[in-house]
Amino acid sequence: MRLPAVAVVADIGGTKVLAAVVAADGTVLGRTTLPTHAEGGPQAVIDHTVQALRQALEQAGRGSGEMAAIGIACAGLVDIERGVVVASPNLPGWARVPLRERIEAALRVRTFLANDANAAALGEHRFGAGRGANHLIFVTVSTGIGGGLVLGGKLYTGAWGTAGEVGHMVLEPGGPRCACGQQGCLEALASGTAMAREASQRLKAGEPSQLLALAGGRPEGVTAELIGQAANAGDKLAGEVVERAATYLGIGLGNLVNLLNPEVIVVGGGVSRLGELLLAPARKAMQAHAFPHAVSGMKLVQASLGDMAGVMGMASYVMEAVQASR
Amino acid sequence: MRLPAVAVVADIGGTKVLAAVVAADGTVLGRTTLPTHAEGGPQAVIDHTVQALRQALEQAGRGSGEMAAIGIACAGLVDIERGVVVASPNLPGWARVPLRERIEAALRVRTFLANDANAAALGEHRFGAGRGANHLIFVTVSTGIGGGLVLGGKLYTGAWGTAGEVGHMVLEPGGPRCACGQQGCLEALASGTAMAREASQRLKAGEPSQLLALAGGRPEGVTAELIGQAANAGDKLAGEVVERAATYLGIGLGNLVNLLNPEVIVVGGGVSRLGELLLAPARKAMQAHAFPHAVSGMKLVQASLGDMAGVMGMASYVMEAVQASR
Numbered sequence: 001m002r003l004p005a006v007a008v009v010a011d012i013g014g015t016k017v018l019a020a021v022v023a024a025d026g027t028v029l030g031r032t033t034l035p036t037h038a039e040g041g042p043q044a045v046i047d048h049t050v051q052a053l054r055q056a057l058e059q060a061g062r063g064s065g066e067m068a069a070i071g072i073a074c075a076g077l078v079d080i081e082r083g084v085v086v087a088s089p090n091l092p093g094w095a096r097v098p099l100r101e102r103i104e105a106a107l108r109v110r111t112f113l114a115n116d117a118n119a120a121a122l123g124e125h126r127f128g129a130g131r132g133a134n135h136l137i138f139v140t141v142s143t144g145i146g147g148g149l150v151l152g153g154k155l156y157t158g159a160w161g162t163a164g165e166v167g168h169m170v171l172e173p174g175g176p177r178c179a180c181g182q183q184g185c186l187e188a189l190a191s192g193t194a195m196a197r198e199a200s201q202r203l204k205a206g207e208p209s210q211l212l213a214l215a216g217g218r219p220e221g222v223t224a225e226l227i228g229q230a231a232n233a234g235d236k237l238a239g240e241v242v243e244r245a246a247t248y249l250g251i252g253l254g255n256l257v258n259l260l261n262p263e264v265i266v267v268g269g270g271v272s273r274l275g276e277l278l279l280a281p282a283r284k285a286m287q288a289h290a291f292p293h294a295v296s297g298m299k300l301v302q303a304s305l306g307d308m309a310g311v312m313g314m315a316s317y318v319m320e321a322v323q324a325s326r
Numbered sequence: 327m328r329l330p331a332v333a334v335v336a337d338i339g340g341t342k343v344l345a346a347v348v349a350a351d352g353t354v355l356g357r358t359t360l361p362t363h364a365e366g367g368p369q370a371v372i373d374h375t376v377q378a379l380r381q382a383l384e385q386a387g388r389g390s391g392e393m394a395a396i397g398i399a400c401a402g403l404v405d406i407e408r409g410v411v412v413a414s415p416n417l418p419g420w421a422r423v424p425l426r427e428r429i430e431a432a433l434r435v436r437t438f439l440a441n442d443a444n445a446a447a448l449g450e451h452r453f454g455a456g457r458g459a460n461h462l463i464f465v466t467v468s469t470g471i472g473g474g475l476v477l478g479g480k481l482y483t484g485a486w487g488t489a490g491e492v493g494h495m496v497l498e499p500g501g502p503r504c505a506c507g508q509q510g511c512l513e514a515l516a517s518g519t520a521m522a523r524e525a526s527q528r529l530k531a532g533e534p535s536q537l538l539a540l541a542g543g544r545p546e547g548v549t550a551e552l553i554g555q556a557a558n559a560g561d562k563l564a565g566e567v568v569e570r571a572a573t574y575l576g577i578g579l580g581n582l583v584n585l586l587n588p589e590v591i592v593v594g595g596g597v598s599r600l601g602e603l604l605l606a607p608a609r610k611a612m613q614a615h616a617f618p619h620a621v622s623g624m625k626l627v628q629a630s631l632g633d634m635a636g637v638m639g640m641a642s643y644v645m646e647a648v649q650a651s652r
Contacts, residue, residue, distance in 0.1 A: 079619070298485070
């Protein structure tokens, strides 16, 4: 008996490549994680990705003939039409890399490419915290801030596939410098990096906080995770840092509500593990800044798929693309 | 011979009601304008609207039996599902007015409702400066700032029909007070009202400018139109006021480009008559603030339908809705 075709997918991040084999109903048949070794440059990362895809397939007990298609979610600016990674801040040396072509050359299976946060948006919509919503916004808060839009039940990628960059909404012209080169982007105000920077500056200025001990006495050793830990333990400075970032996040989300009138906003990424410590003040600022009629009926919730959102979304993406092209 | 059915449409603004009869190909068969007399409250405005619709129909030489449907574009927050104007800053006393029901009761023809800027977005997309684009953003800059989104060739209205409020994107938390109650909205930084307020403040502070004479010696008499006139004549203060507003506009547009990756942004509304005086610095700021890959292939252009954008868009809207429901 021939088994039904599966999607073989990978999510390439700055530190790890997560690959999985997913059935049409969302069942994960196999998965594996390899380090990205981004410092090796594009070809090395592509080699690890191909290896991860093969391992996942093996783990699922499937042969390469059973792949319906391959889907690759990648961090950075992705041109989905051309299958090219235009640039990727966390993948050194990636400039106009024809990733789709390289994967197809290695595995000889039709391949689709998407931005990782876009894929995660689709994953949370199809299988996670945003199931059933017609219009959903996904925001991922970690080192940076990314996002994805599911509008009318479909992933919206814009004219050239770069839509959903919620992290680079300028909220404070002339504000803190962002990794993208601009100033005052949401990412520069509300990401884990922004939180760590602010806490470290305040520690260096001599403000008291248990954070200093948690960071081994080194202000520059502070991370968003330690800030969350200290804030949960009642530390004043840490609590203020989280609240300030969450308030900026909420203002940004309020802008998105006024612009797109979604039914649900799903917040994922490492910093979202702070849960209501982050979401409660963000919700308050969002409600204060958006039109009551647009904001009153909507929900702001934590993502539910964790690291799996990108591969799950990518699996939906390729299954639906294959279906549509039949 | 029975004539083909036509759309009978009206655009209710704060000062005038524009009604038109439009054929499926966009030919305007009749049009009329009446003052809104908004101070009379909702029922009086609705009566004027019904009167304007009847006059336009008469002018087109059509009977009421030839109406395919009626379309009403209205300033304010419009719940298109329920056919209700939730609130409208420029229409005093309008709170949860069941406009669709009232028009249907008066004229006994199926009626559709939309926000005026949303309708104008569709008009510019179907018949104006944005023809042929798959993804378009329309921004109207006048007393306030509104907008509309045409995504994938269709008007995007969001979960409850309130999408497209680009004017109430907060760009400067704690910035100047906006008519909506928030601070630092794009509207409070870049609308005609914001320009007039800034110019008037600078005149009161004693800065020299020909604007004072143009405004009859009264700083509070300055309007966006006079500012444009003075700026075109080389007046330094007026030029700076336009450039400052245009720069904020461009930052806001850059945010929209990063978020939605459109092919074209169309700028309409009274202030857009400044043309490149407004658009050139806005384009510069937009290009400086958006991702190069997203912004390089897109266009920022002036609207081409003027006051007719709303009724033209509404005509498309009802024709397409009637078509879809057949």
